[in-house]
């Protein structure tokens with residue numbers, strides 16, 4: 001745990017709210033005070049009635065009216081302040097949680113973020129925090145009200161007449177029994193409802209996100225049918241739940257409506273009055289408070305729903321904050337050079353299955369090492385261990401003789417640049433996107449880096465380097481985005497480059513530009529490249545072949561071919577794929593010229 005707002009990762013809603021506990025308690029206390037004053041103002045009416053019935057002097061009546069007005073003023077002011085305090089607490093909590101989450105996310109291993117997924121993290125940082133905000137702002141004052149009103153009302157009723165107090169109290173358990181009946185399978189029903197709801201959400205997302213793909217293959221009707229089916233299931237679930245709980249739920253809530261209780265209390269009260277064991281002002285206490293007492297129970301049911309919802313969010317927030325930060329050394333060490341040594345590296349993901357096993361490899365400074373192997377062999381995992389996306393389970397990775405765990409993140413990031421397949425651009429100018437690699441870079445350095453990265457076409461964009469890259473770079477082509485991220489790495493000029501080779505760009509012109517950009521980035525550097533197209537790494541100083549998490553071969557292209565092992569097989573398949581691609585291209589150009597001739 002890294003944020004001082006929490007001494008340990010929160011696991012429940014009240015733990016998450018701990019940083020603003022004082023304010024929340026204040027809001028609850030103010031709301032309780034408001035409820036007490038509200039009941040107090042009602043309790044001035046029976047003495048006023050008594051005074052009127054016994055024809056007391058008007059001075060006493062005015063006294064009670066003044067007290068009533070004072071109580072109403074207190075009730076109103078305390079309620080306004082309760083919500084004011086709860087809203088301030090909610091805003092403060094939102095800031096504290098977002099700061100704690102973002103600070104912590106900046107310190108956890110990057111691998112955790114990749115595994116969790118940016119969508120899930122966004123949901124926690126945005127949606128869960130927002131729902132906690134709403135809970136604190138709107139629900140906490142209701143707690144004061146929901147528990148104070150029943151307690152104080154019942155005390156006042158029992159003081160006025162204990163027999164009638166018991167009658168009022170007896171109505172409540174009957175209502176509770178029916179509500180319990182309505183809620184008997186609440187957890188299971190709620191679960192089924194939530195699952196159906198989640199399914200709807202994912203089908204909607206799939207429907208919208210996949211529209212581009214789906215509609216190029218069909219008119220989208222099959223996708224819409226899936227959406228319609230899910231919606232029908234959801235409606236069916238809702239109908240079943242409703243039918244199950246309808247009768248008992250309605251009867252229960254009816255008993256919490258003021259009218260039934262008022263009728264029972266009036267009838268019994270009238271009978272007591274006829275027997276002359278109850279005075280009218282005392283009956284008035286019941287007639288005034290019974291409706292409030294019943295109404296006060298309703299928020300308790302609503303609150304339990306909000307608590308459940310906020311609790312689920314609090315749990316997710318707690319799980320992020322509980323994720324251990326990447327350990328940092330007390331004294332960061334500087335590598336002697338840009339060589340990389342892997343010693344008996346073993347590493348597994350959370351499922352415990354080793355993704356890499358006992359890998360030892362030397363990458364001398366200034367050389368090119370290609371990682372190749374079948375899909376799932378562990379190439380990306382190995383490349384990501386160098387900039388410490390994860391730490392190894394066993395063995396070690398050294399840069400220039402220093403274990404990467406003995407370097408703090410800043411030192412490590414000043415030695416290693418990582419060029420991802422998934423290019424990410426901030427919603428900012430292209431200049432600032434390139435500058436991310438070196439915040440104090442001059443304009444001349446930025447232009448030089450962009451030119452080396454073959455990103456000259458930036459200048460043809462409407463505002464040149466001041467063009468906004470757009471959300472996730474949507475206003476730029478894939479190739480342009482890739483070259484801008486390479487320019488970022490060129491500007492960084494770190495001695496080691498880890499390159500997850502892009503596979504997405506089949507367009508030969510773009511591919512050639514990207515290859516040139518990569519050549520500028522990697523000249524004279526220690527380069528480790530996750531290679532998907534073997535043709536690009538034939539001249540690598542060494543090719544490390546991985547298979548099912550193990551290093552099975554290592555050597556130069558020709559040596560490995562002569563070995564007739566995994567690499568030779570991969571190479572053969574690569575050749576076959578190339579031939580197939582050539583055939584397709586020649587068919588395409590033949591078809592194009594036939595069309596041209598025809599037209």
Ligand SMILES: Nc1ncnc2c1ncn2[C@@H]1O[C@H](COP(=O)(O)OP(=O)(O)OP(=O)(O)O)[C@@H](O)[C@H]1O
Pocket residue numbers: 114115349350351355373374375376377378379380381382
């Ligand atoms: N985030 C993750 N969580 C759990 N397992 C993972 C994760 N990433 C990869 N793996 C598993 O680790 C193994 C190695 O995956 P890795 O992505 O390193 O392979 P790769 O050789 O790069 O594959 P490809 O060429 O398809 O990208 C695979 O079995 C994969 O399923």
